[in-house]
Amino acid sequence: MSVKVVKFGGSSLADANQIKKAAAIIRADESRKYAVVSAPGKRFSDDIKVTDMFYACYDAAKKGEDFSDIFAKIKERYNGIIKDLGLTLNLDREFAIIEGCLLGNAGRDYAASRGEYLNAVIIAEYLGFDFVDAADVVVFSESGEFMLDKTISLISQRLENSNCAVIPGFYGMREGGTIKTFSRGGSDVTGSLVARAVNAEIYENWTDVSGFLIADPRIVCNAEVIETITYTELRELAYMGAGVLHEDAIFPVRTAGIPINIRNTNEPEAKGTMIVAETDEESRNIITGIAGKKGFCAINIEKDMMNSEVGFGMKVLDVLREFNISFEHLPSGIDTMSIILSSSCIEGREEDILNRIRKAVNPDKLEIEHGLALLAVVGRGMRSTRGTAARTFAALAHARVNVKMIDQGSSELNIIIGVMEEDFEKATSAIYDCFVN
Ligand code: ASP
Secondary structure: OOOOOOOOOHHHOOOOOHHHHHHHHHOHHHHHOEEEOOOOOOOOOOOOOOHHHHHHHHHHHHOOOOHHHHHHHHHHHHHHHHHHOOOOOOHHHHHHHHHHHOOOOOOOOHHHHHHHHHHHHHHHHOOOOEEHHHHHEEEEEOOEEEEEEHHHHHHHHHOOOOOEEEOOOOOOOOOOOOEEEOOOOOOOHHHHHHHHOOOOOOOEEEEEOOEEEEEOOOOOOOEEEEOOEEEHHHHHHHOOOOOOHHHHHHHHHHHHOOOEEEEEOOOOOOEEEEEEEEOOOOOOOOEEEEEEEEEEEEEEEEEOOOHHOOOHHHHHHHHHHHOOOOOOOOOOOEEEEEEEEHHOOOOOOHHHHHHHHHHHHOOOOOEEEEEEEEEEEEEEOOOOOOHHHHHHHHHHHHHHOOOOEEHHHHHHHOOEEEEEHHHHHHHHHHHHHHHHO
């Protein structure tokens, strides 16, 4: 029988009501055998996530301060959930152990991990599933490096003996015996690992939106949902700031060809977004999505006869290496070269960097231009369609947006466009309207 792995995020499990919705989704399909869960998230916009409450306990404990108030609030949240789910479970012993470990200065990751741990214990009880502790099956080396193969084999061995299980997301154990977490939002990664380990037919990632949107809804209201997206397209969009899924969640399932389906716990009938390795399905609008970010700058370099000076580019890039800076794009003319960088990585050392470039290549002109935004127009459909670039730039021209930079990757999967920050929203809407509306 086919197996589906489901992962529910913090907002999908923020209180008993949300947990009931998640449970109904799990029970509606008996192939949903393994559930990975986050810690309870926010119930309303200025609520505090349980993970953040645990971090606060850790910070206080470390300074030798009293954290009993925050800890009491954590207990209250879990006890409220237990009561509202109608369970008789008593977590007092668990709470005492955790409090003792926090007082004994257990690590920051240990503190953070207890959010998913306790939630998983409760949800397993509610569903009547086994509880499988991630500390027993997700492993990191002593120095903290994640161990993929070992983890996959431990999860699959453990789940062979379990017909249905709930596994806390976000953390695992170092070989030395201490808890380590992935970065924030890391339960997505755990879900992906479990899906790979049991060779799932699909990895359903349940959250509070009905999938990836074609453009940021804060810029384009009522932006449509992307129905199908390839892993490669998603990488491009995610890099440019389209959130929803943790970046590292793609790799474990990608190699095994397991699709990820982003779904909405509050709207279970919506099909969400399907993330797949390959697809023949044309995207409806030629482009799959638009994403972008502000906060970039360009180092512009001019020098006569630059194009015949062998090693020019290498010398410039070597300066960046010296400063440990990675660059985004490198558009060039005959005697000009620009390096597009994230502004944050040169902050406070601009003069030093310029001086080093001056020394290395003796340019005729050298300047930094601030306040750039980058936009990625991504779509597998662009490869085979003529006129995508023409339509994109016509739309920008009509919207009176000045284009500062253009870069098309060799895969022809994306066009990256640099505009001034103040034009960013206008540019995004113009491209969206041109292709989607
Ligand atoms: N609870 C963790 C966080 O808030 C991990 C997760 O939800 O995926 O980042």
